Amino acid sequence: xxxxxLSSWKRNLGSPALAxxxxxxxxxxxxxxxxxxxxxxxxxxxALHESELPEIYDYxxxxxxxxxxxxxxxxxNQIRAFxxxxxxxxxxxxxxxxxxxxxxxPTGSGKHITCMFHxxxxxxxxxxxxxxxxxxxxxxxxxxSDASLHQVACEVAYGGFVWVHLDGQAPPLAEYxxxxxxxxxxxxxxxxxxxxxxxxxxxxxxxxxxxxxxxxFYHDYMHHFNRVTSMQQPGYFERHYxxxxxxxxxxxxxxxxYNAYEHSEHALAESRDLSFxxxxxNGWKLLDLFPGMTVNLRGSALRIDTMTPISADKVxxxxxxxxxxxxxxxxxxxxxxxxNTIWGPFGRNLPEDLLxxxxxxxxxxxxxxxxxxxxxxxxxxxxxxxxxxxxxxxEWSRRMGRSARAPYSDTHLDLYAVRSVGAGEAK
Amino acid sequence: MSIDCDxxxxxxxxxxxxxxxxxxxxxxxxxxxxxxxxxTPDFHYRIGAYSPEIxxxxxxxxxxxxxxxALFALLGKHHSDHAVWFRQATLQRVTQExxxxxxxxxxxxxxxxxxxxxxxxxESGSTRLFAVGRYHDQINWFEGxxxxxxxxxxxxxxxxxxxxxxxx
Numbered sequence: 001x002x003x004x005x006l007s008s009w010k011r012n013l014g015s016p017a018l019a020x021x022x023x024x025x026x027x028x029x030x031x032x033x034x035x036x037x038x039x040x041x042x043x044x045x046x047a048l049h050e051s052e053l054p055e056i057y058d059y060x061x062x063x064x065x066x067x068x069x070x071x072x073x074x075x076x077n078q079i080r081a082f083x084x085x086x087x088x089x090x091x092x093x094x095x096x097x098x099x100x101x102x103x104x105x106p107t108g109s110g111k112h113i114t115c116m117f118h119x120x121x122x123x124x125x126x127x128x129x130x131x132x133x134x135x136x137x138x139x140x141x142x143x144x145s146d147a148s149l150h151q152v153a154c155e156v157a158y159g160g161f162v163w164v165h166l167d168g169q170a171p172p173l174a175e176y177x178x179x180x181x182x183x184x185x186x187x188x189x190x191x192x193x194x195x196x197x198x199x200x201x202x203x204x205x206x207x208x209x210x211x212x213x214x215x216x217f218y219h220d221y222m223h224h225f226n227r228v229t230s231m232q233q234p235g236y237f238e239r240h241y242x243x244x245x246x247x248x249x250x251x252x253x254x255x256x257x258y259n260a261y262e263h264s265e266h267a268l269a270e271s272r273d274l275s276f277x278x279x280x281x282n283g284w285k286l287l288d289l290f291p292g293m294t295v296n297l298r299g300s301a302l303r304i305d306t307m308t309p310i311s312a313d314k315v316x317x318x319x320x321x322x323x324x325x326x327x328x329x330x331x332x333x334x335x336x337x338x339x340n341t342i343w344g345p346f347g348r349n350l351p352e353d354l355l356x357x358x359x360x361x362x363x364x365x366x367x368x369x370x371x372x373x374x375x376x377x378x379x380x381x382x383x384x385x386x387x388x389x390x391x392x393x394x395e396w397s398r399r400m401g402r403s404a405r406a407p408y409s410d411t412h413l414d415l416y417a418v419r420s421v422g423a424g425e426a427k
Numbered sequence: 428m429s430i431d432c433d434x435x436x437x438x439x440x441x442x443x444x445x446x447x448x449x450x451x452x453x454x455x456x457x458x459x460x461x462x463x464x465x466x467t468p469d470f471h472y473r474i475g476a477y478s479p480e481i482x483x484x485x486x487x488x489x490x491x492x493x494x495x496x497a498l499f500a501l502l503g504k505h506h507s508d509h510a511v512w513f514r515q516a517t518l519q520r521v522t523q524e525x526x527x528x529x530x531x532x533x534x535x536x537x538x539x540x541x542x543x544x545x546x547x548x549x550e551s552g553s554t555r556l557f558a559v560g561r562y563h564d565q566i567n568w569f570e571g572x573x574x575x576x577x578x579x580x581x582x583x584x585x586x587x588x589x590x591x592x593x594x595x
Binding site for chain 1: 487497500501508544585589590591592593
């Protein structure tokens with residue numbers, strides 16, 4: 001087989017010693033299906049925040065790796081997760097994104113999940129409580145106790161976030177997170193948090209490209225806001241990455257100078273002390289969690305990104321903003337404004353980030369000639385180092401059993417040999 | 428100067444239509460200065476949406492008049508979707524709250540004709556629905572003119588693709 005000039009150009013940028021991945025990992029539908037099986041159905045995922053379920057019988061619905069899931073606060077105040085599927089005939093049970101079971105459905109009683117199809121009922125702990133005309137139809141062959149909802153692993157931790165793992169044999173969440181949250185926990189666990197913002201975007205790109213963007217700051221050149229408020233300010237180039245076991249990475253803090261953005265109303269924020277407990281005023285810490293979650297604490301607002309991969313070239317991204325439950329109305333107004341000025345759907349940064357990964361999706365389309373995508377910046381883990389990407393793809397390769405650098409080869413599984421905190425305890 | 432009597436129904440409807448529709452036209456043209464001329468000095472602007480996911484009203488953008496002026500001035504420093512927007516506005520109702528204050532609710536449908544986002548070889552020139560929602564306007568009699576004093580854009584659409592640096 002001969003190598004075309006196009007292929008040669010796409011695979012020969014700089015020295016062969018530069019770290020890169022093969023773009024097939026972003027474009028191959030078969031690899032995507034393996035990712036759902038080997039990663040998304042087998043890792044802890046940040047699903048939502050407990051403040052989205054403030055009352056008993058509150059629930060949220062979502063989809064993980066094509067499996068519909070209910071997260072519900074039971075009458076014992078415990079939050080649990082179940083597949084949102086009726087065991088009878090496979091119908092979706094709860095249809096709304098959120099609600100409360102106290103309201104009876106048209107064909108079921110309150111405080112229960114009722115399948116609209118044949119009125120099978122389940123309590124908030126997943127136990128089947130009613131099968132209409134069960135004895136007449138199933139005689140002794142089926143009891144309610146045979147028909148519980150399928151429970152999936154669920155924990156509430158690290159600032160009240162609700163984590164879900166589809167595999168019932170999941171190791172404890174703490175093993176998966178390791179010490180990656182240690183730097184943020186004092187700010188997020190000192191007092192209860194509350195979500196104030198949620199929006200979502202379906203973007204035509206591979207999900208990993210969004211996480212890549214969240215895992216490197218070199219792209220700050222794209223953002224006028226970040227250039228003037230951060231990159232041109234003291235401390236920016238002293239920020240550094242710390243890789244952790246299981247593909248997680250943190251970024252250390254700096255002080256953001258909000259009023260450097262011309263005419264910015266953020267000048268107001270600089271004159272206030274509104275922050276998070278223990279966080280320096282206008283500090284900025286970030287945590288990227290494998291396989292696609294980001295905890296971004298900047299100034300007065302906390303942003304959480306989560307993803308639902310749809311296909312090799314499409315992803316749903318959800319954006320949450322959080323403040324403190326104890327906020328006064330004025331404090332909350334400032335947090336909302338600060339969050340959305342940058343990160344809302346009409347913010348100054350978010351459309352640029354989403355445009356950037358959309359353009360990557362266009363440059364690396366399903367079926368296109370593979371490209372070597374560079375992850376090779378090495379600056380002693382300082383802010384423009386791409387060690388966050390290398391850490392991620394080391395874990396990706398381990399879980400996938402194939403190298404991100406050569407996904408169709410049997411070799412190079414130890415892709416970059418990134419030295420991570422807690423690496424000996426990887427789960 | 429203030430108005431010393433209630434407006435007739437057709438009078439208040441007519442002046443609200445003139446103000447809101449010409450404003451939509453200026454926004455379509457990105458004639459920001461002309462649009463700001465239709466607002467009072469203490470104008471307040473907000474884009475809101477209700478999230479059934481978190482069951483809360485949200486504020487997605489909020490500015491006073493000077494904040495909007497700064498936002499417009501800095502547009503050129505950002506990488507944006509430059510789709511051409513077409514705001515189809517339909518005034519639903521106008522009420523007179525006092526002699527110098529009107530309230531108006533207007534349906535707005537925003538279409539976007541693609542210029543530079545997506546595979547432009549395939550998509551440029553195509554038109555898609557960007558968002559639907561309503562303007563909730565307060566219109567005040569100010570120095571001899573009826574002007575926008577407050578606008579809440581309440582969006583029904585909550586998925587906006589990559590979002591926008593514009594106002595709605």
